[in-house]
Amino acid sequence: MPLYSLEFLIFLSIVFILYWTLFKNTAPAQNTLLTIASLFFYGWVDWKCLSLLIFSTLFNFYFGRLIHKNNHARTRWLLLCGGLTVNLGILVYFKYFHFFYTSFIGFFGLYDNATAHSTLQIILPLGISFFTFQAIGYLIDLYNEETEPCPRLLDFAVFMTYFPKITAGPIERAEDFIARINIKREFNDNQAVDGMRQILWGSFAKLVISNNCATLTNPIFDNYLHLPGSTLLLGAFLYTLQVYCDFSGYSNIAIGISKLLGIPLMRNFASPFFSTSIREYWRKWHISLSSWMMHYLFTPLSFSLRRYHKMGLIISVMTTFLLIGLWHGANWTYIVFGSLHGLYFIPSILAGTAGSASTTYSRKIQLLKRIAQMLGLFILVMLTLVFFGSNSVPAAVQYLSGLFSPSLFSPPVLPPPAGLAKVLATTLFILLLFTVEWLQKDKDHEMHITHITSPALRIGIYYAIILAILLFGSVIHIDFLYSQF
Amino acid sequence: MDRKEILERIRIILESVLNHKDFEMKEDLKASEVQGWDSLSHMMIISRIEDDFNIRFKMREINKLENLKSLIDLVQSKV
Amino acid sequence: MQQFLKKFIFFLLPVFAVITLAEYLLRKIPNDYSLKEDSYTKHAENFETLILGNSHAIYDLNPAFFKGNTFNGGHVAQTLDLDAAIFKTFQPRLTKLKYLIIPISDMSLFFRLETSGENWRIKNYSIYYHLYTTNRIADYSEVLSLPFSINRNRLITWYIRKDSNSTITSLGYGTNYNSKFNRDLDSSGRETAKVHKVKNFKDFPIEKRSLEQIIASCAKNKIRVILFTPPAYFTYTSGIDPAQLRITIHTCDSLAAACKNVYYYNLLNDPSFTAVDFFDADHLNEKGARKLSLMIDSMRIHLPARSSW
Numbered sequence: 001m002p003l004y005s006l007e008f009l010i011f012l013s014i015v016f017i018l019y020w021t022l023f024k025n026t027a028p029a030q031n032t033l034l035t036i037a038s039l040f041f042y043g044w045v046d047w048k049c050l051s052l053l054i055f056s057t058l059f060n061f062y063f064g065r066l067i068h069k070n071n072h073a074r075t076r077w078l079l080l081c082g083g084l085t086v087n088l089g090i091l092v093y094f095k096y097f098h099f100f101y102t103s104f105i106g107f108f109g110l111y112d113n114a115t116a117h118s119t120l121q122i123i124l125p126l127g128i129s130f131f132t133f134q135a136i137g138y139l140i141d142l143y144n145e146e147t148e149p150c151p152r153l154l155d156f157a158v159f160m161t162y163f164p165k166i167t168a169g170p171i172e173r174a175e176d177f178i179a180r181i182n183i184k185r186e187f188n189d190n191q192a193v194d195g196m197r198q199i200l201w202g203s204f205a206k207l208v209i210s211n212n213c214a215t216l217t218n219p220i221f222d223n224y225l226h227l228p229g230s231t232l233l234l235g236a237f238l239y240t241l242q243v244y245c246d247f248s249g250y251s252n253i254a255i256g257i258s259k260l261l262g263i264p265l266m267r268n269f270a271s272p273f274f275s276t277s278i279r280e281y282w283r284k285w286h287i288s289l290s291s292w293m294m295h296y297l298f299t300p301l302s303f304s305l306r307r308y309h310k311m312g313l314i315i316s317v318m319t320t321f322l323l324i325g326l327w328h329g330a331n332w333t334y335i336v337f338g339s340l341h342g343l344y345f346i347p348s349i350l351a352g353t354a355g356s357a358s359t360t361y362s363r364k365i366q367l368l369k370r371i372a373q374m375l376g377l378f379i380l381v382m383l384t385l386v387f388f389g390s391n392s393v394p395a396a397v398q399y400l401s402g403l404f405s406p407s408l409f410s411p412p413v414l415p416p417p418a419g420l421a422k423v424l425a426t427t428l429f430i431l432l433l434f435t436v437e438w439l440q441k442d443k444d445h446e447m448h449i450t451h452i453t454s455p456a457l458r459i460g461i462y463y464a465i466i467l468a469i470l471l472f473g474s475v476i477h478i479d480f481l482y483s484q485f
Numbered sequence: 486m487d488r489k490e491i492l493e494r495i496r497i498i499l500e501s502v503l504n505h506k507d508f509e510m511k512e513d514l515k516a517s518e519v520q521g522w523d524s525l526s527h528m529m530i531i532s533r534i535e536d537d538f539n540i541r542f543k544m545r546e547i548n549k550l551e552n553l554k555s556l557i558d559l560v561q562s563k564v
Numbered sequence: 565m566q567q568f569l570k571k572f573i574f575f576l577l578p579v580f581a582v583i584t585l586a587e588y589l590l591r592k593i594p595n596d597y598s599l600k601e602d603s604y605t606k607h608a609e610n611f612e613t614l615i616l617g618n619s620h621a622i623y624d625l626n627p628a629f630f631k632g633n634t635f636n637g638g639h640v641a642q643t644l645d646l647d648a649a650i651f652k653t654f655q656p657r658l659t660k661l662k663y664l665i666i667p668i669s670d671m672s673l674f675f676r677l678e679t680s681g682e683n684w685r686i687k688n689y690s691i692y693y694h695l696y697t698t699n700r701i702a703d704y705s706e707v708l709s710l711p712f713s714i715n716r717n718r719l720i721t722w723y724i725r726k727d728s729n730s731t732i733t734s735l736g737y738g739t740n741y742n743s744k745f746n747r748d749l750d751s752s753g754r755e756t757a758k759v760h761k762v763k764n765f766k767d768f769p770i771e772k773r774s775l776e777q778i779i780a781s782c783a784k785n786k787i788r789v790i791l792f793t794p795p796a797y798f799t800y801t802s803g804i805d806p807a808q809l810r811i812t813i814h815t816c817d818s819l820a821a822a823c824k825n826v827y828y829y830n831l832l833n834d835p836s837f838t839a840v841d842f843f844d845a846d847h848l849n850e851k852g853a854r855k856l857s858l859m860i861d862s863m864r865i866h867l868p869a870r871s872s873w
Binding site: 279349 | 501523531
């Protein structure tokens with residue numbers, strides 16, 4: 001059931017009421033309901049892989065205890081390797097087996113139609129990248145003695161299966177999340193209202209901006225060979241916003257739902273397109289994934305390669321972002337996407353500094369400089385997302401060749417069903433999005449409007465967003481992009 | 486080596502890597518409070534401290550660092 | 565918590581009221597589905613020939629050119645499983661029915677409305693035909709299945725401009741594909757053939773079974789079933805997936821061979837249909853529909869004799 005479907009609304013209403021009435025008295029009672037609800041949710045969406053989720057939960061809970069109990073360094077190391085092998089093995093099998101298999105035989109020229117039809121088509125379990133990464137982080141934290149083993153299987157089950165975040169994150173660290181759920185949650189009116197605001201904004205981003213962008217970008221990406229560069233530029237721009245609004249919209253909805261249940265989740269997006277450097281961008285885009293990768297991959301890798309100085313850092317960054325790309329999907333396009341982002345870090349590494357020095361330019365010049373940096377960064381990110389949205393690397397390269405051809409300066413041609421009115425309306429909403437994000441950039445989230453003291457104004461804003469969703473939103477089922485990961 | 490000298494040498498490294506002076510060298514200073522002190526800068530800083538003080542850290546020690554005080558304590562324990 | 569719920573419900577009341585009113589008003593607008601359902605209800609006992617199927621039925625066959633009481637029950641994207649459900653619903657009342665005509669195009673056996681990009685149309689079957697084929701709540705609501713901007717336009721068209729939303733004649737023929745607005749046959753052929761190529765054949769067993777159910781029910785009631793692959797322009801036919809076409813023709817041939825009440829005609833490349841007859845590369849305009857209707861009616865009248873079943 002998609003998060004914005006009536007079925008999910010009914011499900012959430014039932015869980016919310018039971019959670020704060022029949023199950024409200026103790027943390028174990030609340031966690032019992034959350035575990036049952038989460039398993040039900042997962043089974044409804046993907047019943048075939050429910051047993052995998054249950055297995056992963058049980059395995060990591062008990063294996064974690066084994067790691068913690070063992071005091072012998074070498075044995076702990078071997079146990080950790082075993083645990084990581086199982087988790088990564090599951091992920092590689094379900095998500096990447098087909099990709100590696102076809103890439104391998106393609107590389108050796110063994111690919112033909114018969115092979116194509118006989119290749120094993122494996123089901124991709126919902127949220128596998130998310131819950132597997134959470135489990136891996138837990139085992140590594142135990143090994144590094146950065147956390148204690150979770151004392152109750154029930155609490156660990158909530159950590160692994162929690163329905164607001166299982167589909168597409170945020171990826172939480174065990175120690176932080178479990179600390180929030182092993183105490184009884186009391187209903188907080190302000191927190192619940194704030195959660196509703198975040199759900200509303202997330203729904204706006206997804207249903208109005210992302211879905212409408214999708215109806216415009218799909219025909220552009222399907223017909224890129226016949227379209228001028230100006231249209232391809234529009235397509236790339238809209239696709240960037242589509243991905244951003246889809247994912248940030250989902251994250252806001254997930255965080256908002258969790259606030260209704262009294263459980264804060266980590267922020268996943270913090271207006272990344274106002275960043276002035278690629279490093280700042282990745283501190284604000286998919287924060288849970290980037291911080292997970294930095295903590296568990298980049299930091300230990302770069303630490304072990306530090307004797308190679310800048311080259312060590314470059315190798316570490318490239319490895320990290322290549323894997324970030326691969327995490328997104330089993331396709332060379334995602335690998336190129338990630339690698340490009342890694343390459344963007346190299347100038348900063350070679351310079352050996354975090355950023356450019358403070359200057360004594362006038363405020364006007366500084367503002368212009370900042371705008372230029374933001375635009376430049378947006379373009380760099382947009383180019384990588386062409387790979388993200390293409391079926392193959394050659395197709396993406398062809399798309400970009402078409403974009404950077406002389407037809408970039410010819411009038412855009414909008415393939416049906418895209419029309420000028422829809423493009424203009426969508427662009428207006430995108431401008432509205434950026435305006436709100438800019439005004440709210442120092443707040444916890446875009447709809448954190450408690451500083452607006454007039455209740456009438458606040459309610460007016462809510463109704464305006466609902467009206468925008470009703471008038472311009474598309475509930476035609478375009479699934480969340482990241483739920484495939 | 487006294488703490489003041491360690492603090493001063495770390496300050497020079499921080500300014501060099503972060504390319505600004507917009508932070509106060511107080512003992513409860515955290516990386517998250519300083520602009521530009523991300524994972525990449527952190528590694529550059531750690532690497533420069535090792536070279537500057539001619540010491541070697543362990544990964545586990547780095548993971549346990551909470552603030553500037555804990556970094557100074559760690560460096561002091563190794564020199 | 566109760567206070568929060570009260571505030572929240574109170575806040576949403578105007579939204580619910582608007583949505584409920586919109587739902588009520590939308591359902592009251594006469595549309596192709598409600599009009600055809602009304603025709604079934606009032607006149608099913610008189611139908612001698614019934615046409616079912618998808619856009620090839622509604623736009624390619626005009627009952628006005630059939631002899632005898634003929635009704636076109638086709639709808640755009642109406643797949644065989646829905647044909648079977650509609651036929652099953654009204655079959656007890658089709659007491660005079662002698663012929664059932666269903667176009668089987670290269671995609672008929674491979675698409676199911678529920679799993680296709682046109683699945684928003686399912687709400688028409690649940691609301692107006694009372695066929696409950698899915699468990700998605702949006703499929704039972706006008707408001708939830710389409711963007712509100714489209715529903716808003718429908719409300720304005722009917723209640724303010726007093727224009728009809730219907731696109732059919734009283735006998736069920738679709739009037740949208742008028743020769744005045746013919747599409748470019750080259751580009752429409754290429755694009756449509758690409759769209760009609762399925763990624764897999766997972767819906768084939770269900771659609772084939774649906775067709776077999778229709779045929780079996782007709783056999784019991786001495787109704788002859790005429791299947792035909794409708795004509796298409798060469799820009800479309802040259803892009804058809806060969807496997808899809810081969811399976812389509814083979815399935816229809818097999819059914820015609822095995823079932824005494826089934827007749828199949830492959831008119832895909834029939835030379836009688838030229839560019840002037842096509843609205844787009846795989847649908848006929850009103851001229852082509854007239855030609856095809858007369859042809860099919862003539863075939864109907866002169867069906868080869870078979871030993872009774």
